[in-house]
Amino acid sequence: MPVSSSLAIAPPVDGRQSDTALAVARGTRRLLTSLGFASVTELPLASGRRADIVALGPDGAVWIVEIKSSVEDFRADRKWPDYRAHCDRLYFAIPDHVPAEIMPPDAGLILADAYGAAVLRDPAEHRLAGAARKALLIRFAQATACRLHALFDPEAGSGFL
Template sequence: MNDEVSSPADLLPAQPGHRLARGVARMLLGMGHAPLLEFVPAPGLRVDVISVTPSGEIWIVECKSCRADFTGDRKWQGYLEWCDRFFWATDCDFPVELLPEDNGLLVADPYGAELAQMAPVAKLAAARRARVLRDIARVAACRLVRVNDPGAFTQG
C-alpha cells in the first residue's frame, strides 16, 4: 500500500474542461500573464480563463473538450465584449474546423498549452478595461484570502 500523499500539483481536475484550463493557465503563467480561472465578467457569463498580459491586454480563453461541449455553448459570443483577445483551447483531438476562424486557438492538455493561432486584437474601451481589471483584482484577492483563511468569509 502506498502511504504517500499526493501534492496539489499532482492532482488532476476531474472534468476535461478544467484539465484544459489548468494547462492553459500554466502556459499563460510562463508567458508572464496573470490568469484567473472561472471568472464572471457579467451576470449570466462565466469564462473558463481570463488573463492579464504583461502589457495590460485582457485575454479570455474558452476551453472546449469535445464537439458537444462546443455546439451546446450559446454564451461565448457574449465574452467578446469583455476582452482584447479571445481564444479557444482544445485538446489535440478536437475537430478545430468547428471553431470560428477569427478567434485564437490554444492546443492544451493538463500540463501545458501551445499557441496555435494568435487572436486578433479588439481593444476594450478604457472604462470597460478599468472595470474588468478592478473585478479581476477583487476576485483574485478574495480567492487568495479563502485559501489562506477559509473561515474569514464565515465571520459575521
C-alpha cells in the first residue's frame, strides 16, 4: 500500500529538553544543514553518554554540539569533556542570554535561536582514529534509520536506538 505524500512526519517529543534547548537545537541544525552536514539529536555514544547533536559532514567530519540553555545548565554539567573522544570537533550551542565568556575557550561556540545560528568560534580539530570513526558512523546510520522506520511504523519498536 503506497504511503500518502501528504503524510506529515514529525518525531516524537521525548520531554528531556526545555523549550529553550529545543529552539537552540532547531536553529543549530538549520546552520549545520546549510554547511552540508546531516545531524541527529540525542545520539547515545559508545561511552554511554548521550550527545545533544551529532553532525556528519560531506567529507566524513564528525562534530558534536552540546546545547547549554542556561548558566545553570552549563554549571551542572561536567560530562561534556567526554564527548571529545567521539568527534573531530566539539562545539557548544547557546541562546543569546547565556554569556559566551563562560564557555570553554578550546571548544567551538555557536549562537542560536529557533530560526538559525551562527558560528562564533571554531575549535581546533582533533581527528578521530579510524576504528572510532567507523563505530560512530555505524551508530549514526543505525540510529537514523531506526528513527525513520519508527515514524512510518510506530508499532515496530524502537530498534537500535
